[in-house]
Amino acid sequence: MTADAVEAVEMRAALLRLRRATGLPVAFGGLTSGSDRMRIAELSGAATDALRGLAVAAGNGLGGKSLALARACAVTDYQGSQHISHEYDAAVTAEGLRSVLAVPVVVRRRVRGVLYGALRSARPLGDRTLDAAVSAARDVEQALVVRDEARALLAAARVPRAGGGGVWEEVREAHGALRALAPKIVDPALRAELLAVCGRLAGAGAGAVVTTVPGASVEREVAVRLTTREVDVLTCVAAGVTNAVAAERLGVRPETVKGYLRSAMRKLGVHTRGEAVVAARRAGLLP
Incomplete structure (x- = not known):
C-alpha cells in the first residue's frame, strides 16, 4: 500500500469517528501537498462531489484560515460569515452546508491537513462538538507520527x-x-x-x-x-x-x-x- 493510500485510510477512519462523536451529518478533509495548500480528498456523508478535489490555499475560506493559523475555526453561517473569505462558496453551497468547523492536523508544529465537520442548517456548534473534532484530528496526528517514525526506522535499518x-x-x-x-x-x-x-x-x-x-x-x-x-x-x-x-x-x-x-x-x-x-x-x- 502506498503512502497516499495509507493516509487516505487514516483520514476516512478519522472522518467516521468525527461524525459518530459529534453527530454532524457531513465530514470531509485532506492532507497538505505543500506548506500553504491542502486538497480535500475524503468525504463522509456528503450528498454531492462538489467538495472533492477542492484545493484550499492557506488563508482562504474557513479551512484555509485554520491552515494558516494552525487552530480550530468555526462559522455558524458559512455564506454569510464576515470572518472568512469566500473563494469556495460555490462548492459549499452546492453541498448545502451552513454551519462548518475546521480543525488542523498538526505534526511537529507543521500543519499536515484539515478536518471539517458541517451541518446543513445554521446552528451554533458547541464546545463539545469542537472538542470531539479536535480529538479526531489528534488521532490523525498520532497516526502520521507513528507512520513517519516507522518509515524513518525502516530506512535506517536498511542502511x-x-x-x-x-x-x-x-x-x-x-x-x-x-x-x-x-x-x-x-x-x-x-x-x-x-x-x-x-x-x-x-x-x-x-x-x-x-x-x-x-x-x-x-x-x-x-x-x-x-x-x-x-x-x-x-x-x-x-x-x-x-x-x-x-x-x-x-x-x-x-x-x-x-x-x-x-x-x-x-x-x-x-x-x-x-x-x-x-x-x-x-x-x-x-x-
Whole structure:
C-alpha cells in the first residue's frame, strides 16, 4: 500500500469517528501537498462531489484560515460569515452546508491537513462538538507520527554498516523501536514490513538459529518458535526494562508479561531473564 493510500485510510477512519462523536451529518478533509495548500480528498456523508478535489490555499475560506493559523475555526453561517473569505462558496453551497468547523492536523508544529465537520442548517456548534473534532484530528496526528517514525526506522535499518559493538547497539535499539511501533500501525502492509525488518535485524547477528533438546539419546537440533508477543517481551527484557514498564509499552498487564516471559523461557530451555536474552539472540530471535 502506498503512502497516499495509507493516509487516505487514516483520514476516512478519522472522518467516521468525527461524525459518530459529534453527530454532524457531513465530514470531509485532506492532507497538505505543500506548506500553504491542502486538497480535500475524503468525504463522509456528503450528498454531492462538489467538495472533492477542492484545493484550499492557506488563508482562504474557513479551512484555509485554520491552515494558516494552525487552530480550530468555526462559522455558524458559512455564506454569510464576515470572518472568512469566500473563494469556495460555490462548492459549499452546492453541498448545502451552513454551519462548518475546521480543525488542523498538526505534526511537529507543521500543519499536515484539515478536518471539517458541517451541518446543513445554521446552528451554533458547541464546545463539545469542537472538542470531539479536535480529538479526531489528534488521532490523525498520532497516526502520521507513528507512520513517519516507522518509515524513518525502516530506512535506517536498511542502511548497511560496518560491524562493531557500537553498531550492534544501534541495531538493537532500532529493533526494539520497530517492535514497539508495529502494534500501533493500522496499515497491515506497513506492519508486516516492520516485522519483516525486525526479523532481518534479529537474524543478522545470530550465531545459530537452532537449539538442542537435552535428555534425548542423541541431542537433536530444533528451531525455536516464539509467538510475536513472547518476542516483544524478550525485546523489552533485552532493553533492561522491568515487567511493569514492558506491560505499559505493550499495552498489557504486568502479569501477562510474566506469563509470556515464562513461556518463552520454557521454550528456550533457560531459567533466568538474562539467559533468555542470550538464548534468543543465539536462536536469531533478537539482534
